[in-house]
Amino acid sequence: MKHKVITISRDYGSGGRIIGKRLAEELNIHFYDNEIIDMAAKELGLDTKAIYDVVEKKSSSFMYTLSTTHFELPLNDQVYSAQSKVIRHLASKGPCIIVSGCADYILQEYNNVYSIFIHATIESRMQRVKAEYDEEHDDLRKYVKKKDKNRKKYYNYYTDRKWGVADNYHVTIDSDIGIDVTVDMIKRLYNK
Amino acid sequence: MKHKVITISRDYGSGGRIIGKRLAEELNIHFYDNEIIDMAAKELGLDTKAIYDVVEKKSSSFMYTLSTTHFELPLNDQVYSAQSKVIRHLASKGPCIIVSGCADYILQEYNNVYSIFIHATIESRMQRVKAEYDEEHDDLRKYVKKKDKNRKKYYNYYTDRKWGVADNYHVTIDSDIGIDVTVDMIKRLYNK
Numbered sequence: 442m443k444h445k446v447i448t449i450s451r452d453y454g455s456g457g458r459i460i461g462k463r464l465a466e467e468l469n470i471h472f473y474d475n476e477i478i479d480m481a482a483k484e485l486g487l488d489t490k491a492i493y494d495v496v497e498k499k500s501s502s503f504m505y506t507l508s509t510t511h512f513e514l515p516l517n518d519q520v521y522s523a524q525s526k527v528i529r530h531l532a533s534k535g536p537c538i539i540v541s542g543c544a545d546y547i548l549q550e551y552n553n554v555y556s557i558f559i560h561a562t563i564e565s566r567m568q569r570v571k572a573e574y575d576e577e578h579d580d581l582r583k584y585v586k587k588k589d590k591n592r593k594k595y596y597n598y599y600t601d602r603k604w605g606v607a608d609n610y611h612v613t614i615d616s617d618i619g620i621d622v623t624v625d626m627i628k629r630l631y632n633k
Numbered sequence: 634m635k636h637k638v639i640t641i642s643r644d645y646g647s648g649g650r651i652i653g654k655r656l657a658e659e660l661n662i663h664f665y666d667n668e669i670i671d672m673a674a675k676e677l678g679l680d681t682k683a684i685y686d687v688v689e690k691k692s693s694s695f696m697y698t699l700s701t702t703h704f705e706l707p708l709n710d711q712v713y714s715a716q717s718k719v720i721r722h723l724a725s726k727g728p729c730i731i732v733s734g735c736a737d738y739i740l741q742e743y744n745n746v747y748s749i750f751i752h753a754t755i756e757s758r759m760q761r762v763k764a765e766y767d768e769e770h771d772d773l774r775k776y777v778k779k780k781d782k783n784r785k786k787y788y789n790y791y792t793d794r795k796w797g798v799a800d801n802y803h804v805t806i807d808s809d810i811g812i813d814v815t816v817d818m819i820k821r822l823y824n825k
Contacts, residue, residue, distance in 0.1 A: 607805035622825040633814040
């Protein structure tokens with residue numbers, strides 16, 4: 442591709458989505474996040490809510506679902522396949538930021554795609570989740586760790602990679618260094 | 634600490650040392666690399682050559698040495714302990730760049746220390762090793778991978794961390810994006 446694309450994967454609550462939004466605004470390019478899932482949903486003729494429940498399983502482990510619920514296995518695969526198709530389509534359309542767990546893997550063969558991974562300490566992630574999401578949780582640490590576990594399992598299952606390993610990404614950043622400096626560093630990469 | 638310190642760990646041949654040198658020059662701060670080992674050597678009353686042979690074992694695996702040669706185990710531990718002492722000393726003296734595999738771990742409790750990990754594809758690392766080091770190797774790929782393995786084993790043995798995992802570092806960068814942009818991104822972090 443001639444234009445540039447930035448993919449952002451992130452640990453839950455690390456601010457990866459906010460960073461992506463800021464980047465898209467400051468670089469004046471498209472931002473795709475839940476939109477991807479919505480488009481994938483439409484392609485499959487499924488309603489978005491059902492897909493969210495599969496992708497970021499709230500009440501039970503993703504892999505548990507995979508191994509025990511026969512009906513949901515093809516649904517997961519369909520969701521992943523549709524998401525991959527949509528991500529490739531969006532990336533090819535023009536410069537953009539794509540916030541999605543497996544986008545680094547899906548777009549690995551493309552030129553001018555820079556893959557970013559955002560992480561942070563569990564403490565600051567808990568703080569961010571508490572401040573920014575309108576949700577109540579008895580055990581916030583446990584909830585954040587469960588979200589991490591599900592994202593990790595989803596990624597490891599659909600790629601031949603391991604979640605959070607530096608080699609998978611062009612750049613990884615601990616957002617505890619600050620959102621502003623994180624955005625600036627990625628902008629520097631985009632504008633090289 | 635009131636001043637800032639940047640530690641750089643790197644995969645063999647990824648250009649981490651060159652990046653560190655450039656940063657030190659452009660930021661006008663101290664650069665420490667083999668100097669650390671030299672100082673550790675002096676503290677131990679050992680000659681540098683002997684220490685290099687232990688730290689980056691050329692002819693046999695580090696862990697193999699650990700498990701089979703009883704005489705070398707305490708020497709390894711002495712080297713690590715002396716290196717840690719020297720790294721803490723240098724970091725406390727003033728702003729600097731420290732290129733050393735375990736510095737991120739050794740200085741983890743200090744404020745204003747930013748830990749960087751530099752990696753790159755095996756192909757570009759082989760190219761760099763070929764171009765910049767005056768060494769001949771029958772099987773360069775095997776040689777580079779052996780170097781990686783030894784660094785990884787040394788790190789994993791002396792820290793409770795795993796080599797190359799994003800969580801260990803504030804920033805990791807694939808130097809294939811370019812040395813200039815890598816240096817600029819780290820400078821942005823230092824100057825925040």
